[in-house]
Amino acid sequence: MDKSDKKRIVLKIGTNVLTKGTNNISRGKIEDIAQQIAFLKDDYEFVIVSSGAIAAAKQFVNLESNGKEINVKQALASIGQPHLMRIFQENFRELGLLTSQCLLSYSDFEKEQSKKNIVNTINVLVKNSYIPIINENDTVATDEIKFGDNDKLAALTAVLLGADLFIIATNTNGVYTKKSIAENKVETINNSTNINSLKKEVEKSISSHGTGGMFSKINAAEIAQEAMIETWIVNGLNDNFILDAIKNNANFTKITIQ
Ligand SMILES: Nc1ncnc2c1ncn2[C@@H]1O[C@H](COP(=O)(O)OP(=O)(O)O)[C@@H](O)[C@H]1O
Numbered sequence: 001m002d003k004s005d006k007k008r009i010v011l012k013i014g015t016n017v018l019t020k021g022t023n024n025i026s027r028g029k030i031e032d033i034a035q036q037i038a039f040l041k042d043d044y045e046f047v048i049v050s051s052g053a054i055a056a057a058k059q060f061v062n063l064e065s066n067g068k069e070i071n072v073k074q075a076l077a078s079i080g081q082p083h084l085m086r087i088f089q090e091n092f093r094e095l096g097l098l099t100s101q102c103l104l105s106y107s108d109f110e111k112e113q114s115k116k117n118i119v120n121t122i123n124v125l126v127k128n129s130y131i132p133i134i135n136e137n138d139t140v141a142t143d144e145i146k147f148g149d150n151d152k153l154a155a156l157t158a159v160l161l162g163a164d165l166f167i168i169a170t171n172t173n174g175v176y177t178k179k180s181i182a183e184n185k186v187e188t189i190n191n192s193t194n195i196n197s198l199k200k201e202v203e204k205s206i207s208s209h210g211t212g213g214m215f216s217k218i219n220a221a222e223i224a225q226e227a228m229i230e231t232w233i234v235n236g237l238n239d240n241f242i243l244d245a246i247k248n249n250a251n252f253t254k255i256t257i258q
């Protein structure tokens with residue numbers, strides 16, 4: 001089964017967006033995302049890559065070392081993932097949207113048969129109006145929770161699925177200039193084709209809940225760009241962030257193809 005005529009968007013939602021910077025998954029944010037997808041569903045099909053499993057678990061349990069060790073993080077992800085999916089399912093169902101779960105790891109993108117299986121499964125899901133919600137399979141792979149690269153997983157997914165657009169929702173208005181951060185009056189780089197110059201603007205810092213930082217988002221955009229896919233880095237904390245970006249009514253970073 002192939003792609004439909006609709007524009008395919010791969011939407012990556014980071015932990016910071018899902019928790020709105022708190023210690024809990026925000027039902028309000030998930031509802032906001034559902035509302036936007038429902039509004040756009042005649043013209044766009046969505047595949048979501050969502051972090052938040054570990055954050056979801058921390059709402060319910062307090063494991064040894066509070067999740068600092070990698071194997072404890074893996075256990076937390078295992079506990080939190082079904083909770084995360086339940087919250088998505090409940091909120092999306094309210095708006096008549098169907099959801100499904102796909103757990104992937106990097107090594108799946110290195111095997112031809114696995115790649116075919118991913119594409120075939122997701123195409124059947126999308127064709128039947130299910131919204132696939134992807135996360136790393138944290139039980140078998142530790143790449144993302146070690147390096148915070150759900151961004152890279154999302155980029156590989158966008159490339160594999162031939163997405164028309166890759167949107168990364170984070171907690172800033174896209175990529176800020178280094179100078180503006182230093183001067184405490186942040187300024188967004190609205191348009192860029194030049195990955196290397198963007199990398200120079202980005203400090204290798206991470207915010208309180210996410211693990212990847214802006215650097216991994218630029219790396220993800222580079223993977224997409226090499227496959228001729230545009231990346232938008234938008235502020236997912238704002239209501240209607242997808243609609244506003246599509247209407248060009250928001251301050252965000254567009255990384256276009258060269
Ligand atoms: N130049 C920059 N512009 C914007 N954010 C930056 C920049 N350099 C570093 N960052 C950091 O990257 C963070 C976003 O990445 P991350 O914490 O991994 O979020 P997420 O959970 O959305 O993946 C920002 O909150 C900010 O602290």
Ligand SMILES: N[C@@H](CCC(=O)OP(=O)(O)O)C(=O)O
Pocket residue numbers: 013014015016050051052053054055077135136138144145148149150151209210211212213
């Ligand atoms: N698989 C982990 C992903 C952690 C992660 O990469 O977080 P983020 O930097 O917010 O995308 C989880 O769901 O908690």
